[in-house]
Amino acid sequence: MAAYVLRRVLWGLVLLVLVSLLTFVVFYVLPTADPAQLRAGRNASPALLHEIRRTLGLDRPLPAQYWTFLSQLLFHANLGFSYYSQASVGSLLLDRLPATISLTVGAVVIWIAVAVPLGVISAVRRGTWVDKLTTGGALLGISAPVYWLGLVALYLFSSDIGKFPLLPGAGSYVPLTQDPWKWFTSLILPWLVLASTFCAVYARLLRGNMIEVLSEDYVRTARAKGLSERRVVWRHALRAAVTPLVTLAGLDVGLLLGGAVLTETVFGIPGIGALNYDAILHADYPVIQGTVLLAAIFVIVANLLVDIAYAYLDPRVRER
Amino acid sequence: MSATASPALHVADLRVAFETPDGLLQAVDGVSFEVAAGRTLGIVGESGSGKTVAAMTAIGLTRGARVRTSGHVLLDGEDLLAASPARLRALRGDALAMVFQDPLSALHPLMRVGDQIAEAVRAHRPGVSKAAARARAVELLEQVALPDAGRRAGAYPHELSGGMRQRVTIAMALANEPRVLIADEPTTALDVTVQKQILALLARLRDELGMAMVLITHDLGVVAEAADEVAVMYAGRIVEQAPAAELFAAPQHPYTWGLLRSMPRLEAPVGAELVPIPGRPPSLIHPPSGCRFHPRCPYARERHREVDPALEPLAGAPSHRVACLLSEAERRAIWEQLAAGASPEDARAAVESAGPVPSAGAAEPPA
Numbered sequence: 240m241a242a243y244v245l246r247r248v249l250w251g252l253v254l255l256v257l258v259s260l261l262t263f264v265v266f267y268v269l270p271t272a273d274p275a276q277l278r279a280g281r282n283a284s285p286a287l288l289h290e291i292r293r294t295l296g297l298d299r300p301l302p303a304q305y306w307t308f309l310s311q312l313l314f315h316a317n318l319g320f321s322y323y324s325q326a327s328v329g330s331l332l333l334d335r336l337p338a339t340i341s342l343t344v345g346a347v348v349i350w351i352a353v354a355v356p357l358g359v360i361s362a363v364r365r366g367t368w369v370d371k372l373t374t375g376g377a378l379l380g381i382s383a384p385v386y387w388l389g390l391v392a393l394y395l396f397s398s399d400i401g402k403f404p405l406l407p408g409a410g411s412y413v414p415l416t417q418d419p420w421k422w423f424t425s426l427i428l429p430w431l432v433l434a435s436t437f438c439a440v441y442a443r444l445l446r447g448n449m450i451e452v453l454s455e456d457y458v459r460t461a462r463a464k465g466l467s468e469r470r471v472v473w474r475h476a477l478r479a480a481v482t483p484l485v486t487l488a489g490l491d492v493g494l495l496l497g498g499a500v501l502t503e504t505v506f507g508i509p510g511i512g513a514l515n516y517d518a519i520l521h522a523d524y525p526v527i528q529g530t531v532l533l534a535a536i537f538v539i540v541a542n543l544l545v546d547i548a549y550a551y552l553d554p555r556v557r558e559r
Numbered sequence: 560m561s562a563t564a565s566p567a568l569h570v571a572d573l574r575v576a577f578e579t580p581d582g583l584l585q586a587v588d589g590v591s592f593e594v595a596a597g598r599t600l601g602i603v604g605e606s607g608s609g610k611t612v613a614a615m616t617a618i619g620l621t622r623g624a625r626v627r628t629s630g631h632v633l634l635d636g637e638d639l640l641a642a643s644p645a646r647l648r649a650l651r652g653d654a655l656a657m658v659f660q661d662p663l664s665a666l667h668p669l670m671r672v673g674d675q676i677a678e679a680v681r682a683h684r685p686g687v688s689k690a691a692a693r694a695r696a697v698e699l700l701e702q703v704a705l706p707d708a709g710r711r712a713g714a715y716p717h718e719l720s721g722g723m724r725q726r727v728t729i730a731m732a733l734a735n736e737p738r739v740l741i742a743d744e745p746t747t748a749l750d751v752t753v754q755k756q757i758l759a760l761l762a763r764l765r766d767e768l769g770m771a772m773v774l775i776t777h778d779l780g781v782v783a784e785a786a787d788e789v790a791v792m793y794a795g796r797i798v799e800q801a802p803a804a805e806l807f808a809a810p811q812h813p814y815t816w817g818l819l820r821s822m823p824r825l826e827a828p829v830g831a832e833l834v835p836i837p838g839r840p841p842s843l844i845h846p847p848s849g850c851r852f853h854p855r856c857p858y859a860r861e862r863h864r865e866v867d868p869a870l871e872p873l874a875g876a877p878s879h880r881v882a883c884l885l886s887e888a889e890r891r892a893i894w895e896q897l898a899a900g901a902s903p904e905d906a907r908a909a910v911e912s913a914g915p916v917p918s919a920g921a922a923e924p925p926a
Contacts, residue, residue, distance in 0.1 A: 460731075463618060464731065
């Protein structure tokens, strides 16, 4: 197991280098905007532009620029400095991470807590109104884009523009350490909006898995043993049906920790996603590199953790 | 049947039909049998003959919105078909237990086998502690002769061999010392040598615990080895029922003959070929008219398309019953030919050319 994990970690490092190279190629080699131009302001003289390019190192050959970035990262754990805000990329990421973690963890808790009972009940009561309602709701949740759903939620419930001003609206995020209650209320709408899509997908998936598992022989055996229907469904069937969902949840959490760009933008939450969004707007290449790498790390780590978790959940996988 | 003791399990006129998009599928059509404590009834038939559905209905696993059930399943006099879901749950796994065909798929793949057995104990004995239930699971695994039971209780199903897994499912069924054990094809998924061990194990446990056992199989060889009585099922009905020795000595139904002749036997004449039964099991949504076996029966007469035979005792042997329109004398004559190695066609020709056979049973109207 240890050798396996080590191998996976090494592979992960190789992957990170590839990701950074790809990001570099996309943004430096095929730039969408000129960072020097953005910094110099209007009507800047060519001399000033040249000076800025020189300061930022943009006038050096591309391989040299990449090598500088990579060697700084590998040997000094330095992600560079933002072109825009004059802060180090590392400190920017650290500043923004708590908001993203808050958003992700709350949403995960909600969508799992809602999707699991919904999926199980709609599988057990297939074809009844509960099932049809869940199916309809799931369709809505899957089809509605997060930015639209977010705006609708703000329009309906936010304290500033809402028809039913129940909850703090966009831009109300407060760090947990500063005021836990405000932190909590400000995140309720984003949590619900972010969770809705995932909840729909997970409930549908679990329903399908449950229906399949409920017709398995071992579920029949559980009934033949005289177990209560509740135990048959919630212990025997769910245990087998939920395992694939754990994999998916791990990967989704990894993705979201890399920044829920749309949700963070709509609700003005200062997280990694919003940082990434701003960095792209400002052609702030070092910050883009930083956010992309951080997201890649989360995905790689999530993948590894999921594989390890799977071995514990399914003993049949362990031997391989 | 010479039941001296009152039967532990008594099934009377059981009918089970499933509503399907194509119509009503009559899977079990008026089946009756009984099993006394310490005895084994073998139920034999092809896939689709209704033997498994009958057993599953007895234990209440076919209950559902699209299932129509009638008749009685009496467990020590208590009707299981009329029992409430809660009562049924209390009985199954306790007084009435079942062993299934494929032990790998019948065991939960993600749970340790010892825990699965302990769970069966605690389902009916909520007062038993987890530790005590686990200890009982090991004891049960020892009882079914699983080598190294203490360690294997901690294994997952995929870590055991097929024979070991079937021992585990048997241990699970025995967890609460049931009065009736239904074993549905318990050896079909196993190697031949392991089959023998499992059958011997079941027989030993039946004697030790004084259980009544229903052994469902498609394999007459299994029945010959393990059953006291035999019921042969075809298309949802019992077509022949007799003490095992009697059935193998003087089989009466053409379908039973077909099963016997399609079974390899050491004592068969050298060169005798295995003869498969031609055709396929009939549709249970639109069953054949008259005798349900007539489309596949080499001895069917015109009249057999119209008359539906009842299961009736033989003149000299009240415990041997058969549902066949041939006269007893004709059947005896045909089986003699078949037993000597004749083909069904030759047997029929020989019996018919010998002229009208003196009829012992119902008088046959002139053709």
